[in-house]
Amino acid sequence: MPETTSTIIAFVCNWCSYAGADQAGGLRLDYPVNIKLVRVMCSGRVDPQFVMDSFRKGADGVMILGCHPGDCHYRNGNIKAMKRSILLEQMLPTFGIDPKRFRLDWVAAGEAERFKEVVTEMSETIKNIGPLHLKGFVESEVA
């Protein structure tokens, strides 16, 4: 299966990770094309429902990228994101979803190289796990 068929949604915070991704672009660093960025003001703004909805709408992997702990523009938004992620990671396997399909990580504004590394790693992980097919809701089963 060609690798471009998998889709990874990455929620990136405006102040660090988006800037890091932007810098990666400015430096012409290569990173996988299947990473789709969604810019949010803070990783703490990412409701777990956004992550679930991404999976529901066809994402094979979802990332939340925020500022390093201690660097949050809003003091502790990234810590809130971490708390939610831990609960979400515990819940995903009960729905038959490999928790590796979800990843929370930190990328600072100047870390273009790190942005590239993190998203490349995620892309490789998803390539190894394969595509995700959610089931058990009406669109696909009841006429």
Added chain:
Amino acid sequence: MAKPKIAFYWCASCGGCEEAIVDLAEQILPVVEAVDIVFWPCAMDFKTRDIEQMANGSIAVAFINGAVRTSEQEHMAKLMRQKSGLVVAFGSCAGLGGIPALANLTSRKKIFEASYHDCPSVFNPDGVEPKTEVVVDGHKLTLPTFYETVYKLDDVITVDYYLPGCPPTTDIIVNAINAILEGKLPPKGAVLSPDKSLCSSCKLNDTKPDQVCIGPIKRIIDIIADPEKCFLTQGLICMGPATRDGCGALCIQGNMPCTGCFGPTDSCRDQGGKMISSLGGILEGEDRDSLQKATKGLVDPSGTFYRYSMSASLLGSARKEGE
């Protein structure tokens, strides 16, 4: 003028919703005066063919409780829809899947294995399993299909109104029936209960400090809960923040945390996701290790967060392709 006709039907449910109607006690008398009950398999002797012979749309309101698990339930739901002007999803199961929908965390195969083979009290030397069709002495016998997934009612038919609760409380049933009889219904698709979270009317809300911070998550069996203190601050998972108001905080009055039977509010799509969001804001701990320890007491996250809303979960069922 002829009295409006109403019907009750049950799909995959426990019978508690039928009990809730009986629990209206003397309040049911003016209702019975005002309407004709034309179908109620639990309590009265009518046959499916009685309904089949009625004109389309001739039943004013059908109250359907229970989730949709078998082909028979889907067929009956569609029949009731065809014959009724309004369909009300009565209770958590019809609205969001309810307790039966927790079966979506496993699969039909595993359910059959447990029920017909593995359970210690099962004696089944021939390994018989129910089949949709079997021929006995030249006669064909049929059973409904048992679906892979438990659906909520609006997955199979259009639902006009929702009455939440496990079961819906007397107050919201009476209010709904009065609203129907007086023609004072909100726009279609509405949940007939206040659109705010349970915390807003909880008497323990005042005991909540400005900054709620919960330590290790506990279960109700782990501690003796203080009835005068917000359950979340005691480390117990209370679904109040992610649950619709309208029940009068009955469980909390009984010193039990909310389990979320009224489902989410209109602004929220996924009750479990919202509860994670809410808990995430208040869990104690600043690093992965301490947070992992703090959440160790949460033994069944999906069963806790989606106890009544599994059919409405964004992530679908646990069954994935290939199973």
